[in-house]
Each structure stands twice: as structure tokens, then as C-alpha cells.
Amino acid sequence: MPTENLFAPLPPEGEPPRMVTIEFNGAPLALLADAPLAAGLLVAGVRRFRASPVGGGARAPYCMSGVCFECLLEIDGVPSQQACQVQAREGMKVRAICGKPT
Amino acid sequence: MTDTAALTPRDVLPASSPLVGEDAPNFGKSAGEGAVQYETTLEHNQHPPLPQPLPREGGGVSCAAHDLIVIGAGPAGLAAAVTGSRHGLRVLLLDEQPAIGGQIYRNITGSDKRRARILGNDYTQGAELARLLAASTVEHWPDSAVWQVGADKSVQVLRNGISQTLRAEAIIVATGAIERPFPIPGWTLPGVMTAGAGQVLLKSAALIPHEPVVLAGCGPLLYLLAAQYLRAGVKPRAILDTSPRVDPRLALRHAGDMLLSWHDVAKGVGLLREIHASGVPFYRDVRELRLEGDKRLERVSFASERQTHVLDCGLALLHQGVVPNTQISWSLRAEHRWNDDQLCWQPVRDEWGQLSVPGIYVAGDGAAIGGARVAGLQGELAALGVAQALERRSPANTVSRADVLRARLRRHLAIRPFLDRQYRPRDEYRIPADEVIVCRCEEVTAGAIRALVALGCVGPNQAKSFSRCGMGPCQGLQCGLTVTELIAQAAGLTPQEVGYYRIRPPLKPLTLGQLAGKTIHEHEVMRLNAQDSETFFTALDQPARFNKKLTTALKEHEQRVISE
Ligand SMILES: Cc1cc2nc3c(=O)[nH]c(=O)nc-3n(C[C@H](O)[C@H](O)[C@H](O)COP(=O)(O)OP(=O)(O)OC[C@H]3O[C@@H](n4cnc5c(N)ncnc54)[C@H](O)[C@@H]3O)c2cc1C
Numbered sequence: 001m002p003t004e005n006l007f008a009p010l011p012p013e014g015e016p017p018r019m020v021t022i023e024f025n026g027a028p029l030a031l032l033a034d035a036p037l038a039a040g041l042l043v044a045g046v047r048r049f050r051a052s053p054v055g056g057g058a059r060a061p062y063c064m065s066g067v068c069f070e071c072l073l074e075i076d077g078v079p080s081q082q083a084c085q086v087q088a089r090e091g092m093k094v095r096a097i098c099g100k101p102t
Numbered sequence: 103m104t105d106t107a108a109l110t111p112r113d114v115l116p117a118s119s120p121l122v123g124e125d126a127p128n129f130g131k132s133a134g135e136g137a138v139q140y141e142t143t144l145e146h147n148q149h150p151p152l153p154q155p156l157p158r159e160g161g162g163v164s165c166a167a168h169d170l171i172v173i174g175a176g177p178a179g180l181a182a183a184v185t186g187s188r189h190g191l192r193v194l195l196l197d198e199q200p201a202i203g204g205q206i207y208r209n210i211t212g213s214d215k216r217r218a219r220i221l222g223n224d225y226t227q228g229a230e231l232a233r234l235l236a237a238s239t240v241e242h243w244p245d246s247a248v249w250q251v252g253a254d255k256s257v258q259v260l261r262n263g264i265s266q267t268l269r270a271e272a273i274i275v276a277t278g279a280i281e282r283p284f285p286i287p288g289w290t291l292p293g294v295m296t297a298g299a300g301q302v303l304l305k306s307a308a309l310i311p312h313e314p315v316v317l318a319g320c321g322p323l324l325y326l327l328a329a330q331y332l333r334a335g336v337k338p339r340a341i342l343d344t345s346p347r348v349d350p351r352l353a354l355r356h357a358g359d360m361l362l363s364w365h366d367v368a369k370g371v372g373l374l375r376e377i378h379a380s381g382v383p384f385y386r387d388v389r390e391l392r393l394e395g396d397k398r399l400e401r402v403s404f405a406s407e408r409q410t411h412v413l414d415c416g417l418a419l420l421h422q423g424v425v426p427n428t429q430i431s432w433s434l435r436a437e438h439r440w441n442d443d444q445l446c447w448q449p450v451r452d453e454w455g456q457l458s459v460p461g462i463y464v465a466g467d468g469a470a471i472g473g474a475r476v477a478g479l480q481g482e483l484a485a486l487g488v489a490q491a492l493e494r495r496s497p498a499n500t501v502s503r504a505d506v507l508r509a510r511l512r513r514h515l516a517i518r519p520f521l522d523r524q525y526r527p528r529d530e531y532r533i534p535a536d537e538v539i540v541c542r543c544e545e546v547t548a549g550a551i552r553a554l555v556a557l558g559c560v561g562p563n564q565a566k567s568f569s570r571c572g573m574g575p576c577q578g579l580q581c582g583l584t585v586t587e588l589i590a591q592a593a594g595l596t597p598q599e600v601g602y603y604r605i606r607p608p609l610k611p612l613t614l615g616q617l618a619g620k621t622i623h624e625h626e627v628m629r630l631n632a633q634d635s636e637t638f639f640t641a642l643d644q645p646a647r648f649n650k651k652l653t654t655a656l657k658e659h660e661q662r663v664i665s666e
């Protein structure tokens with residue numbers, strides 16, 4: 001039965017993984033610390049990172065290595081940041097680039 | 103030019119302003135607005151002058167504080183940096199990742215025992231490189247994304263939200279490979295990712311699939327990931343192998359080369375044995391692969407051995423080999439050749455790895471795919487070349503070491519022709535049917551490109567101007583190879599004749615605010631009224647796009663700041 005999150009952490013052997021709290025689209029969200037922001041969001045069940053600027057279809061990280069730019073988010077007010085290339089930080093303010101530009 | 107005319111809010115506003123260059127990258131902005139600039143297409147196939155970096159005296163280090171700048175901290179860059187410092191060079195190592203390691207040794211310094219066991223021996227070998235770096239005099243800047251390299255050996259790097267200019271006597275580009283595009287129906291759906299992405303998530307965050315996962319494609323990395331998932335306790339729903347059946351005679355013909363590269367062969371055989379022993383369904387000779395679903399991936403369909411299959415799954419990881427990431431060498435207008443065996447571009451280099459642009463070298467998978475060991479040897483060779491060119495090493499000494507390195511390179515590369523044949527990605531997955539999206543950013547289909555070719559458009563740059571293909575934020579990094587091959591096939595030309603996109607900086611998303619640093623805020627804003635200054639600050643956060651007017655405006659602004 002598919003659930004929302006595409007990925008999950010390996011079951012912890014010792015301490016549970018460290019978390020940070022960010023603000024995602026205005027609401028608080030607990031994310032894995034010490035990991036790329038895009039990775040944490042995938043674990044948190046975020047499926048749609050942005051809408052394609054042409055057809056408006058949902059897009060989510062594809063390459064995780066800085067190639068495809070499908071993970072673009074607004075981070076701390078700066079638009080079009082590659083969420084796979086940025087580590088999650090406490091208090092980060094993150095927004096999905098929403099909708100089709102008019 | 104008057105003071106305020108130098109850089110007004112109107113000038114820095116994106117897209118709709120006349121500032122926007124006709125093929126400026128579209129960093130996450132609308133396709134609609136910018137789509138008007140189609141007129142200036144014809145000069146696209148002529149080579150414009152080399153990109154000139156902006157002189158940014160105020161922004162950062164501008165005098166050459168280093169002899170050598172190495173871009174990329176994978177095996178090639180690490181070997182180059184350590185070798186350079188051993189020969190007395192002052193070396194700066196830049197990488198956009200938070201830690202060293204590159205693709206193969208990603209997060210090597212932050213990994214734990216369990217991850218090391220899952221990832222295998224090859225991965226843990228990276229620890230030695232990390233140790234060598236720590237013991238050296240190399241200065242390493244993590245989180246530093248290079249967005250331009252100039253032929254004058256300047257490097258523009260974005261670090262801590264501010265862009266700076268660096269200069270050195272020589273530059274070694276070791277930016278590695280990217281996964282080959284895999285344009286098939288449905289590849290833009292959420293839930294479809296690459297095997298490389300799966301590996302990054304495992305290495306950098308210890309993540310495993312939470313959905314039933316299907317691995318599809320071909321090449322050693324796909325099998326490696328499958329084996330790593332099995333070791334992590336994840337049993338993939340299926341593995342769909344797209345490689346064509348190998349003629350056993352081919353293997354025989356390459357038996358000698360295989361002996362030379364026995365290590366790599368044994369590794370490949372070991373991985374496959376691990377996969378087969380696990381009992382994961384393994385489909386061979388997979389054709390007509392499609393990814394299906396409404397808003398996200400729900401199933402894959404394919405044909406294998408004369409039967410069609412449909413499998414439910416929420417996650418599919420695709421892979422069909424890696425190709426050099428040539429954005430920097432293309433942006434330098436360096437000479438490139440199409441390699442018909444590896445089906446990709448390779449920058450032309452001399453025996454040390456130097457490009458047709460003097461003083462700039464490329465080492466590792468960014469030049470030609472050879473894997474981690476080859477990358478390390480090439481990194482060392484390039485650094486020797488630099489040390490020799492800068493007269494830091496006696497030539498006799500250099501020559502004997504270089505000969506040793508070149509002999510090792512030959513041995514490690516012996517297996518390549520066999521691998522290239524065995525894992526040659528099928529035409530149907532490289533040059534797709536009309537309805538398949540080729541350019542993910544601008545949603546341009548293969549059919550649209552073919553239609554342009556029918557109208558007489560036979561160059562990627564013309565195709566870009568007419569269709570916006572390759573004009574999105576990735577600047578064609580994702581679709582470039584596909585577009586070259588598509589046009590070549592449709593026009594009956596060779597990929598070499600068709601050529602590649604003209605790549606322009608910035609190579610990474612960059613806002614005007616990051617580019618200008620603080621200086622513009624302080625000096626320029628004082629000249630604006632309240633309403634304008636708000637527009638201005640908003641504009642500073644917009645993605646930067648270059649064209650002549652903006653470049654001139656920034657230069658003039660800096661002149662003024664310096665003279666004031
Ligand atoms: C996604 C992926 C996963 C791979 N996994 C494996 C594996 O597990 N095992 C294996 O044997 N091979 C793997 N490979 C093959 C890999 O290419 C080689 O094994 C080896 O890592 C190549 O070494 P390199 O030094 O040439 O480049 P890389 O190791 O790729 O290093 C390049 C470095 O350059 C940095 N960089 C790139 N562009 C910029 C820029 N503009 N500014 C700053 N820094 C930049 C990158 O962050 C990276 O750290 C993988 C390849 C890919 C694409």
C-alpha cells in the first residue's frame with residue numbers, strides 16, 4: 001500500500017536521527033538534520049516541489065545531484081534554490097514555487 | 103551614463119525587460135513571458151567571443167592568492183589538489199557539496215559503519231583520500247558553487263550567499279559526470295527518479311525507498327544500487343534490464359582486456375550474483391518501457407522476451423550510464439568531440455589534460471568516463487602538468503612519473519570498449535518517440551524538435567530559440583545530449599556536425615543580490631525614492647540573467663563605487 005513518503009530513514013541502530021524544524025509553506029515541519037533539504041522533504045511526504053511552468057504538472061526531485069532543477073524552492077526569501085544542494089537548517093523558511101506563472 | 107541610469111530597478115527586473123538575452127537561462131520563471139525573444143536566431147551557430155567575466159574588485163579576492171584552483175572534490179579533484187600542494191603549489195579546492203568525496207565517496211567523512219557496510223569496499227576507500235587531503239596544505243571551500251570559469255583563469259563562485267571572483271595561474275576542472283538522460287513516457291512524474299538519486303539519498307541521508315521500487319535501465323551503477331539496497335534490507339519489486347543481449351563472442355574478443363581490468367570485471371560479476379541470489383524478479387532485454395500514473399507514478403509497463411508486463415509501483419529509479427558534465431568546458435568555447443562509442447561529448451585535451459584554452463585542465467569523469475581510479479590518476483597527471491608549466495617540478499622527474507600514470511591509465515581503460523558495447527543504451531531510450539518530453543524544464547517534446555528540423559532548423563541553438571528547449575533553469579544540462587542526437591537522426595547528420603548548445607554563465611541559479619553583494623544596496627538605493635527602492639530590493643532577489651546592458655551597468659556601478 002503506497003504511502004505518501006517515497007523514502008524513509010534506515011531503522012535507527014542507536015540514537016534516532018537528529019531533527020530540525022523548518023517552516024514549509026508557512027507551517028512548521030520537522031525534518032532530518034544533516035541531510036539535503038530535498039531529502040528531508042521527501043521523507044516528510046512532500047511530493048510536489050513545484051509546478052511545471054508550462055503545463056502546471058507536479059514536479060519533484062529527479063536527480064538529487066544538481067542536474068535537473070526539479071527541486072527548485074524558495075529558501076529564506078531567495079527564489080529558485082536547488083533544494084538537493086542545500087542542507088536543512090533550523091528555522092529555514094521554505095516555500096514551494098506555486099502554480100503556473102500568470 | 104548618469105548615475106541612476108547605470109542600474110535602475112527596471113533594468114534588473116526579470117523576463118519582461120528588454121535586458122533579457124535571447125537565450126538567457128530561465129531560472130524557475132515563466133515560459134510565457136520570456137518566450138517573445140525569437141527573432142535573433144540566426145547568429146546562433148556562429149561562435150561569439152569568449153565570455154568575459156565581470157571584474158568584481160569590491161566583491162572578493164581578486165588578486166591571485168592561489169596558484170591552482172581545483173573545481174570538484176571527487177577522486178579527480180582530490181588527487182589533483184593533493185598532488186599540486188605536494189609540489190609547492192598554493193591550491194584552493196572548491197566544491198558545491200558540504201563535504202568532500204564527489205559522487206563515489208559522497209559524505210565519506212560523515213558516514214557511519216552501517217552505511218559503509220551497505221555501500222561496500224569501493225566506498226570506504228575514499229577515506230584514504232580524505233586523510234591525504236586533511237594532511238595537506240590544500241585550502242578546501244565546501245558549499246561553494248562555481249557559476250563561471252573565464253578563459254583568463256578567473257573563477258566566479260557563490261559561497262555563503264555572495265558571489266566572489268577568484269583568480270589563479272591554472273585551473274583544473276574536475277566536476278565529474280552526470281547520469282545520461284532517460285527520456286521515456288512519464289519520466290517527469292513525481293516518483294520517478296534516477297538510480298544516482300537513490301544512491302545520493304542513501305549516502306548523504308541514509309534513506310531507503312519506502313514505496314515498492316522498480317530499478318530500470320542498464321550499467322554498473324544500476325546493479326550497484328540494487329546490491330546496496332539488498333544489503334540494506336530493501337528488496338526491489340523488480341529489476342528491468344534494458345541492455346541488449348550481448349553476443350558472447352564480444353566477451354571472448356575482449357577477454358584480454360578483461361584480464362587487464364580483472365578487478366572491475368570481478369566486481370560486476372559479483373554484483374550480478376548478489377542480485378540473482380536474492381530472487382528479485384529480473385527482466386531482461388526490456389523494451390517499450392513506460393512510466394504511468396495520474397499525478398504521480400503508479401505503475402510501469404514494458405515488454406520483455408516477447409511478453410508485456412505491468413507492475414504497480416510508486417517509485418522507479420532509472421539509469422543508463424553516466425556522461426561527462428561538459429557545461430564548464432562548453433562555456434569556455436573549448437573544442438569538443440563526439441564519442442560514438444560512449445555516445446557523448448568529450449572536451450579535447452592534450453597529454454596532461456589541458457583544454458584548447460591554455461591553463462585550464464579537465465580531469466576525471468568530466469573529461470571522459472573512466473570511473474574513480476582513472477579519475478584519480480588523471481587528477482594527479484593534470485596537477486603534474488600544472489606544476490611543470492609553472493616550473494615547480496623538474497621536467498625529468500615529471501616525465502617519469504607521468505609515464506607511470508599513463509601506463510596505469512591505459513590498463514584501467516582497457517575494459518572500456520567492452521563496457522561501452524555491453525551497456526550501450528538503446529536508441530529508443532535516447533532518441534524517443536514524438537510524444538515524449540525531451541526538455542523537462544520547458545516541456546518540449548521530441549516531436550516538436552523533429553518538426554523544427556523538418557523546417558530546416560538543424561542546430562541545437564536554433565531549436566532552443568524557436569522552442570525554448572534547453573532554455574530552462576538547467577540550461578540544457580538535462581536535455582542537451584538528447585537534442586543533439588534527435589536533430590542528428592532527423593537531419594541525417596552526425597552529432598559532431600549538429601553540435602551542442604551554446605552554454606553561457608551563470609551555470610548555477612544566481613540572484614542579482616548575490617552577484618552584487620552588499621555594495622549595490624548601500625550605494626544605489628540611496629539614489630532611489632521609497633517606492634523604487636522596494637522594487638529594487640525585490641529585483642535583487644530575482645534570478646540574474648546576463649546580457650550586455652546588465653554587464654555594462656554592473657561594471658560602471660563598480661567603477662563608481664571604487665572611485666567614490
Ligand atoms: C549520481 C552518480 C553516482 C555515482 N556513484 C558511483 C558509485 O557509487 N561508485 C562508482 O564507482 N562510481 C559512481 N559514479 C561514477 C563517478 O562518476 C565516478 O566513480 C567518480 O566519482 C568520478 O570522479 P570525479 O572526480 O571525476 O567526479 P565526481 O566524483 O563526480 O566529483 C565531481 C565533484 O564536482 C563538484 N561540482 C560539480 N560541478 C560543480 C560546480 N559548478 N561548482 C562546484 N563544485 C562542482 C560536485 O559536487 C562533485 O563533488 C557515480 C556517478 C554519478 C553521476
Ligand code: FES
Nearest residue numbers: 064068069071084
Ligand atoms: S533534484 Fe535535480 S537538481 Fe535537485
